[in-house]
Amino acid sequence: MRTRLEKIAIIGVGLIGGSLGLICREKRLAGSVWGHGRSESNLRKAVELGLIDRYSLDLREAVEGADLVVLATPVESIIKTGEKISPFLRENAVVTDVGSAKEKIVRRMEEILPRNIRFVGAHPIAGTEKSGPEAAFAELFQDRYCILTPTEYTDNGALGLVRELWEQTGARVDVMDPEKHDRILALISHLPHMAAYALVDSLSKKEREFPGLFSYVAGGFRDFSRIASSSPVMWKEICLQNGKAIIQGIEVLRGALSEIAEAIENGNGEKLEKIFLNAKVIRDGL
Numbered sequence: 001m002r003t004r005l006e007k008i009a010i011i012g013v014g015l016i017g018g019s020l021g022l023i024c025r026e027k028r029l030a031g032s033v034w035g036h037g038r039s040e041s042n043l044r045k046a047v048e049l050g051l052i053d054r055y056s057l058d059l060r061e062a063v064e065g066a067d068l069v070v071l072a073t074p075v076e077s078i079i080k081t082g083e084k085i086s087p088f089l090r091e092n093a094v095v096t097d098v099g100s101a102k103e104k105i106v107r108r109m110e111e112i113l114p115r116n117i118r119f120v121g122a123h124p125i126a127g128t129e130k131s132g133p134e135a136a137f138a139e140l141f142q143d144r145y146c147i148l149t150p151t152e153y154t155d156n157g158a159l160g161l162v163r164e165l166w167e168q169t170g171a172r173v174d175v176m177d178p179e180k181h182d183r184i185l186a187l188i189s190h191l192p193h194m195a196a197y198a199l200v201d202s203l204s205k206k207e208r209e210f211p212g213l214f215s216y217v218a219g220g221f222r223d224f225s226r227i228a229s230s231s232p233v234m235w236k237e238i239c240l241q242n243g244k245a246i247i248q249g250i251e252v253l254r255g256a257l258s259e260i261a262e263a264i265e266n267g268n269g270e271k272l273e274k275i276f277l278n279a280k281v282i283r284d285g286l
Helices: 015-026 040-048 059-063 075-088 103-112 156-168 178-206 219-229 232-241 243-265 269-284
Strands: 005-011 030-036 068-071 094-097 118-120 122-124 145-148 172-175
Touching: 005 015, 005 059, 015 030, 015 156, 030 040, 030 059, 059 075, 068 075, 075 094, 075 103, 075 232, 094 103, 094 156, 103 118, 103 178, 118 156, 122 156, 145 156, 156 172, 178 219, 178 232, 178 243, 232 243, 243 269
Parallel strands: 005 030, 005 068, 068 094, 094 118, 145 172
Antiparallel strands: 122 145
């Protein structure tokens, strides 16, 4: 980064926050990287793993004097955390987040933060089904998109700083409107998780009819259902934050499944092959 920061504070040192802290320390992007969280054992582990320099269980101490504060808490806690840290932030500090739903967070943070505090919404589209500081690694964001969601109120200097931060992680930075972000992510990220959760949950109910059902699963089921191992609490919160767009996405999937069911019922092999071929061509190109 062109400007080396004196202090970065990361609130929530798990997979995302921990990986970001590790990169900041490895690339010496700040004089010190502080962490804050609810579990002291996790924070001690984060220090041992080199994700942060030091930590504080006191939110005020963690953010005081920080040039940049990264809110990497669960999505439902971001706004509440923003409200709590607001009185303790130094003038002209930059606050950003990593939430995967943006419109509600961005609009509310712009309302609650003082005018001399600069907020930039961000969403690194990266992650695994694992969580906690032990899951963090420096290559997590490499060649992944990080979407920044500025509004008409976003300070250009702060936007540039957050862009530089994510470019240092190896991410490809894109910029879009918060509402557009939520509609797109509902389709390409949130909807697949809903489908995986729904499939595994529905089959668990069929196990009463077919005892030992899951003992026969193979690669296809394991690959598709892997993301159902993601945090239930986190995905509950994402659904509540981006519910309208997710429901619209579920309707899209419901329509596609109905189309396949209708083709099967009518014995329309040509239609089935056309649907499957289109999906294969798109998937092979990813």
